[in-house]
Amino acid sequence: MNNAVSEGLVLAVDQGTTSTRALLVDADCRVVTAAQVEHRQHFPRPGWVEHDADEIWANTRTVIADALDRAGCGPAELAAVGITNQRETVVVWDRRSGRSIHRAIVWQDTRTEQSCRQLAGPAGPDRYRSRTGLPLSTYVSAPKIRWILDHVPGAREAAERGDLAAGTIDSWLVWNLTGGVDGGLHVTDVTNASRTMLMDLATVDWDADLAAELGVPLGVLPDIRASSGVVAHGHRDGPLPGVPVGGILGDQQAALFGQARFAPGEAKGTYGTGAFVLLNTGSDPVPSKHGLITTVAYQCHGHDPVYALEGSIAVTGALVQWLRDNLGIIQRAEEVEVLARQVDDNGGVYVVPAFSGLFAPHWRPDARGTIVGLTRYADRRHLARAALEATALQIGDVLEAMRTDTGLDLRELPVDGGMAANDLLLQIQADQLGIPVVRPENVETTAMGAAYAAGLAVGIWSDLDTLRRRWRAGARFPPTRDLTWRLEQRDTWRAAVSRSLNWTGR
Numbered sequence: 001m002n003n004a005v006s007e008g009l010v011l012a013v014d015q016g017t018t019s020t021r022a023l024l025v026d027a028d029c030r031v032v033t034a035a036q037v038e039h040r041q042h043f044p045r046p047g048w049v050e051h052d053a054d055e056i057w058a059n060t061r062t063v064i065a066d067a068l069d070r071a072g073c074g075p076a077e078l079a080a081v082g083i084t085n086q087r088e089t090v091v092v093w094d095r096r097s098g099r100s101i102h103r104a105i106v107w108q109d110t111r112t113e114q115s116c117r118q119l120a121g122p123a124g125p126d127r128y129r130s131r132t133g134l135p136l137s138t139y140v141s142a143p144k145i146r147w148i149l150d151h152v153p154g155a156r157e158a159a160e161r162g163d164l165a166a167g168t169i170d171s172w173l174v175w176n177l178t179g180g181v182d183g184g185l186h187v188t189d190v191t192n193a194s195r196t197m198l199m200d201l202a203t204v205d206w207d208a209d210l211a212a213e214l215g216v217p218l219g220v221l222p223d224i225r226a227s228s229g230v231v232a233h234g235h236r237d238g239p240l241p242g243v244p245v246g247g248i249l250g251d252q253q254a255a256l257f258g259q260a261r262f263a264p265g266e267a268k269g270t271y272g273t274g275a276f277v278l279l280n281t282g283s284d285p286v287p288s289k290h291g292l293i294t295t296v297a298y299q300c301h302g303h304d305p306v307y308a309l310e311g312s313i314a315v316t317g318a319l320v321q322w323l324r325d326n327l328g329i330i331q332r333a334e335e336v337e338v339l340a341r342q343v344d345d346n347g348g349v350y351v352v353p354a355f356s357g358l359f360a361p362h363w364r365p366d367a368r369g370t371i372v373g374l375t376r377y378a379d380r381r382h383l384a385r386a387a388l389e390a391t392a393l394q395i396g397d398v399l400e401a402m403r404t405d406t407g408l409d410l411r412e413l414p415v416d417g418g419m420a421a422n423d424l425l426l427q428i429q430a431d432q433l434g435i436p437v438v439r440p441e442n443v444e445t446t447a448m449g450a451a452y453a454a455g456l457a458v459g460i461w462s463d464l465d466t467l468r469r470r471w472r473a474g475a476r477f478p479p480t481r482d483l484t485w486r487l488e489q490r491d492t493w494r495a496a497v498s499r500s501l502n503w504t505g506r
């Protein structure tokens with residue numbers, strides 16, 4: 001083993017929307033090595049987004065092997081592995097063949113819009129909110145599982161016979177890591193389960209009535225476990241033989257954990273494919289009246305769950321990808337900053353990236369992407385700037401909802417995620433919010449959260465305070481604009497958002 005590597009290595013697997021990463025973290029919370037592989041995005045119809053679950057498992061094996069190789073060590077030197085994952089995305093697989101029976105339906109996919117509307121009925125999308133913390137929307141897992149069971153020939157009967165397993169990506173990975181068809185463990189954690197619309201937030205257990213109403217047989221679902229605690233060990237024939245699986249968390253909860261936001265009132269914002277603000281609300285689930293989600297933040301084995309309020313935004317980095325892949329106005333994501341810096345303002349252009357409808361705080365599946373304010377003056381530089389502003393303005397909307405729901409004024413916003421590498425975005429964000437935005441020294445917060453959860457479970461770190469002391473600020477972006485400017489921006493943004501509504505189902 002490489003001499004520079006200290007004792008007590010923890011592996012974090014971060015299975016995100018665009019890529020799968022593995023990071024090796026040492027007991028001093030330093031990232032020793034990292035490996036990353038992107039997977040294919042399938043868009044078979046407008047609004048549909050799919051991933052190949054078998055490809056994701058193959059990529060997971062690859063990045064684990066690469067991260068270990070680069071460190072010159074083997075699985076025997078690992079104290080634990082922690083898994084974190086894109087949430088809500090569902091896999092349904094055959095317990096006997098070990099193969100998924102349909103491509104994974106991704107959290108951004110809108111195919112269940114009609115069935116969500118029917119399920120909501122006259123009660124509306126908040127029908128199950130008090131029990132689950134979630135609006136009935138295309139975002140959550142249950143309607144996606146139901147869709148697969150109803151559309152793959154023979155699937156519902158196979159599910160009733162007990163031949164199928166379903167779950168979010170974490171449960172697919174843990175099942176495979178622990179043996180798959182050879183006795184793999186079918187589990188998930190409380191944070192992932194809280195995104196399915198099948199878990200009761202108060203009992204942190206599946207709700208049989210809900211499962212029946214939403215058409216998901218309880219028998220296909222995994223057991224729910226704490227986020228930090230050893231659930232199993234890697235299978236002898238898998239990539240991590242004998243390694244304790246000590247942490248499982250949804251990626252946004254993992255980022256909150258990795259940012260060491262363990263106290264009520266602390267929040268973080270993560271900018272990836274979408275963007276997600278989570279506010280730790282402590283031991284009580286706080287209901288939202290302003291379009292936020294109530295969710296489980298984490299649970300350490302033997303302790304009560306900790307809850308959070310969340311503002312989930314479907315499209316932020318995905319808009320940058322769209323500028324790159326669909327319009328070709330940039331070649332690489334980071335070029336959006338170079339382009340946007342060439343102009344002082346957006347030239348009157350606003351982009352509302354409602355590619356999957358609008359999530360928090362609006363929850364409008366009928367919205368679609370809209371560009372307003374175009375004149376002959378506008379060019380790709382203004383579009384690039386408007387794309388970054390759209391991210392910041394959407395975050396502004398969810399923070400305002402948080403303030404209204406809780407009465408809490410954040411003093412600053414710690415941020416992370418792939419898009420947080422963009423300094424211009426973070427400056428625009430600080431200007432839009434009127435509070436400083438802080439990027440930590442270690443921006444690998446999602447993977448760190450999974451590593452922390454796993455390391456805590458096996459005693460690499462003794463407690464949360466030890467982890468909190470490791471957090472270091474990297475770059476700080478103080479606001480430079482006044483209130484009048486902010487209010488004007490918000491007014492124009494609201495007008496743009498209103499133009500994106502009522503597009504489908506007219």
Ligand SMILES: Nc1ncnc2c1ncn2[C@@H]1O[C@H](COP(=O)(O)OP(=O)(O)O)[C@@H](O)[C@H]1O
Pocket residue numbers: 016017018019271272273274316317318319320321333334335336337417418419420421422
């Ligand atoms: N410098 C940048 N400026 C703007 N967007 C960026 C930049 N770097 C990456 N992105 C965007 O961030 C996303 C990748 O971030 P990441 O946190 O890895 O995403 P995920 O976890 O959703 O897979 C992509 O959508 C990409 O377009």
Ligand SMILES: O=P(O)(O)OC[C@H](O)CO
Pocket residue numbers: 015016017018085086087088107250251252272273274312
């Ligand atoms: O994988 P990310 O970072 O795009 O996060 C996706 C979220 O978990 C969806 O809820």
